[in-house]
Amino acid sequence: SKLAAARYGKDNVRVYKVHRDQKTGVQTVVEMTICVLLEGEIDVSYTKADNSVVVATDSMKNTIFILAKQHPVTPPELFGSIIGTHFIETYKHIHVAHVNIITHRWTRMTIDGKPHPHSFLRDGAETRNVQVDVTEGKGIEIASSISGLHVLKSTGSEFWGFIRDEYTTLPETRDRILSTEVDATWKWKKFDSLQAVKADIPKFDRAWSLAREITLKTFAEEVSASVQATMYKMAEKIIAAVPDVETVDYSLPNKHYFEVDLSWHKGIKNTGKDAEVYAPQSGPNGLIKCTVSRS
Numbered sequence: 001s002k003l004a005a006a007r008y009g010k011d012n013v014r015v016y017k018v019h020r021d022q023k024t025g026v027q028t029v030v031e032m033t034i035c036v037l038l039e040g041e042i043d044v045s046y047t048k049a050d051n052s053v054v055v056a057t058d059s060m061k062n063t064i065f066i067l068a069k070q071h072p073v074t075p076p077e078l079f080g081s082i083i084g085t086h087f088i089e090t091y092k093h094i095h096v097a098h099v100n101i102i103t104h105r106w107t108r109m110t111i112d113g114k115p116h117p118h119s120f121l122r123d124g125a126e127t128r129n130v131q132v133d134v135t136e137g138k139g140i141e142i143a144s145s146i147s148g149l150h151v152l153k154s155t156g157s158e159f160w161g162f163i164r165d166e167y168t169t170l171p172e173t174r175d176r177i178l179s180t181e182v183d184a185t186w187k188w189k190k191f192d193s194l195q196a197v198k199a200d201i202p203k204f205d206r207a208w209s210l211a212r213e214i215t216l217k218t219f220a221e222e223v224s225a226s227v228q229a230t231m232y233k234m235a236e237k238i239i240a241a242v243p244d245v246e247t248v249d250y251s252l253p254n255k256h257y258f259e260v261d262l263s264w265h266k267g268i269k270n271t272g273k274d275a276e277v278y279a280p281q282s283g284p285n286g287l288i289k290c291t292v293s294r295s
């Protein structure tokens with residue numbers, strides 16, 4: 001047997017950073033969960049129990065905190081590129097760094113109609129994530145994403161015209177609940193270096209805002225013929241809106257809400273157009289995926 005592939009590092013490195021504006025007293029916070037995995041000439045640590053090539057994962061964790069102190073931690077695309085570049089530049093035997101950053105929501109509170117200078121709330125499990133892969137001599141690949149954005153519409157969703165055969169029981173509908181948890185990823189053109197990422201910093205926040213706005217607006221306004229059709233519209237709008245993005249992926253669970261027939265109880269009408277009380281389903285759920293490219 002042989003070692004076909006190897007990468008190692010530290011996962012679940014939780015990092016919080018505060019910025020204090022001395023003039024205004026306004027404080028800003030960022031909270032992330034980071035995973036760094038390294039590849040390179042590390043085989044002997046697996047095959048020969050030779051640890052001379054091992055940058056201890058504990059040292060990697062220390063490095064993340066030091067880099068967070070020394071550099072901006074936003075946008076995550078930049079900080080992920082800083083972390084990855086650090087490792088391949090610092091250790092000559094390390095050639096690839098995979099950095100995943102999950103940014104958690106701390107939305108500034110509005111108190112009495114005014115943004116509060118130092119208080120925040122976790123308004124949802126939604127996260128903003130990046131996967132940054134830095135390869136020595138090749139450049140930096142960045143995939144940005146929105147994850148865990150729970151949405152529901154109470155109408156404006158249809159599903160009909162699908163195959164009806166001896167396996168089909170699902171009735172067609174022109175009016176259904178549609179609910180999903182958005183997992184959308186947009187992959188950037190390759191960046192030659194950290195300098196190239198730094199030259200494009202404003203593009204990352206703008207792309208995230210656009211992707212989020214397009215997703216919510218399309219979800220709300222399109223009369224959905226299916227999850228498939230709606231996600232394709234979202235993806236093609238993001239491609240059109242963000243020139244430096246090459247592909248957009250969506251992965252959407254279809255979280256079903258079943259009608260509850262209550263007619264057995266005194267003839268209660270609660271199905272079809274009379275349906276008001278539904279049973280949200282934990283599973284099984286549809287899972288619809290797509291990748292949309294620029295051309």
Ligand SMILES: O=c1[nH]c(=O)c2nn[nH]c2[nH]1
Pocket residue numbers: 159170225226227228254286
């Ligand atoms: O939007 C949908 N797409 C599907 O493929 C599907 N299958 N059952 N319900 C569905 N709803």
